[in-house]
Amino acid sequence: MPEKKPLSLYIHVPFCESRCHYCDFYSNTNFSPELKNRYTMAIMNTIAAPINREEYLIKSVYFGGGTPALLGAVNIGNALDKIKSSYLLDENCEITLETNPNSASETDFISLKNSGVNRISVGVQSLNDDILSQIGRSHNSTTALECIDMLSDSGFDNLSVDLMFGLPDQNCEMLLDDLDKITTLENKISHISMYDLKLEPGTVMYNKRNMFSFPDDDEEADMYYAASEFLAQKGFEHYEISNFAKKGFRSVHNMNYWQSGDFLGFGASAHSRYNNKLFSISPDMHLFIENAEKGGTIFTVSNYNDVKTMADDEIDEVYIIMSLRTSDGLDISRLKKPDEFLNKASRFLNAGMMLEKDGNYRLLEKSFFVSNQILSYLI
Numbered sequence: 001m002p003e004k005k006p007l008s009l010y011i012h013v014p015f016c017e018s019r020c021h022y023c024d025f026y027s028n029t030n031f032s033p034e035l036k037n038r039y040t041m042a043i044m045n046t047i048a049a050p051i052n053r054e055e056y057l058i059k060s061v062y063f064g065g066g067t068p069a070l071l072g073a074v075n076i077g078n079a080l081d082k083i084k085s086s087y088l089l090d091e092n093c094e095i096t097l098e099t100n101p102n103s104a105s106e107t108d109f110i111s112l113k114n115s116g117v118n119r120i121s122v123g124v125q126s127l128n129d130d131i132l133s134q135i136g137r138s139h140n141s142t143t144a145l146e147c148i149d150m151l152s153d154s155g156f157d158n159l160s161v162d163l164m165f166g167l168p169d170q171n172c173e174m175l176l177d178d179l180d181k182i183t184t185l186e187n188k189i190s191h192i193s194m195y196d197l198k199l200e201p202g203t204v205m206y207n208k209r210n211m212f213s214f215p216d217d218d219e220e221a222d223m224y225y226a227a228s229e230f231l232a233q234k235g236f237e238h239y240e241i242s243n244f245a246k247k248g249f250r251s252v253h254n255m256n257y258w259q260s261g262d263f264l265g266f267g268a269s270a271h272s273r274y275n276n277k278l279f280s281i282s283p284d285m286h287l288f289i290e291n292a293e294k295g296g297t298i299f300t301v302s303n304y305n306d307v308k309t310m311a312d313d314e315i316d317e318v319y320i321i322m323s324l325r326t327s328d329g330l331d332i333s334r335l336k337k338p339d340e341f342l343n344k345a346s347r348f349l350n351a352g353m354m355l356e357k358d359g360n361y362r363l364l365e366k367s368f369f370v371s372n373q374i375l376s377y378l379i
């Protein structure tokens, strides 16, 4: 029997209690219990596998958002049951749910654990209450730490925390203080994602950017490298530009993205890669529900039929950009046109910013902070 192909599933839940001031993700703050149920049904309708179930093995499922915990433990459990009856799940399938510190109770977490969720990613962002208030988060440092305790008490041993740097009035000491608190929580946290604040047009912070005092580029670089060094000392591997994990706790789901694996994304604004096509569902939850209620599959509720199959150049570009984000790097034998990459990469090899060993190319950690410039040159 041929080996099954790996596949990941993403479910987008576009509900948030309030809009954080820096966020440009698709989400809504106006939703009723009925709407949440209809949205879940729409997800379940489109999840029913339109692909050959026997051909694929699901390596990861990720409920992202928005704030997926707001969908409620019963709805998440129903969606997971549908996934389990529609696809073949790997016995070690990673099932992640994102939450904010104040979006679910201990009872919810226990039910989620019983439904099969085995990894939780908590949006902490900072443990400084002034900063949390400036960026419009609805929790404070106390609720964040209480949530981590609650998750641990509910039996979750694969816990990830999202933190941000480059925030208003933040300095290196404050970031290290956050990391110190997070990493000394009796080893409860096994994974940390640390993102640089990007001011996206249209957000509250972008519109009021002159009212904030942001660290400059040099200060941000100092924060990034100081945090990386600190986390290395605490036993976290810097395995991707923005991600750190204890041994055995890399994110299976995100590794699949970075290795250009296939994934199907369900729900309004969700993206997919399948059959060498990159396609997405429109960021309109009402339209998504309407189309799903008419019996649509992921291929008919998205623009799958309108997008072209990726050309070799595009397949290479995506693989270069994604794989070089990781400490595993790029396998030259996977490129369809390796010569173009090799010509450009020599510049960074000679400058000591990239390493090559047996056909594997990777950026050194010291190049991570300027990776955007390197990657845009390489493609």
Ligand code: SF4
Binding pocket: 015, 016, 017, 018, 019, 020, 023, 024, 025, 027, 065, 066, 067, 100, 123
């Ligand atoms: S909770 Fe997350 S998705 Fe919702 S507004 Fe805040 S950052 Fe954006």
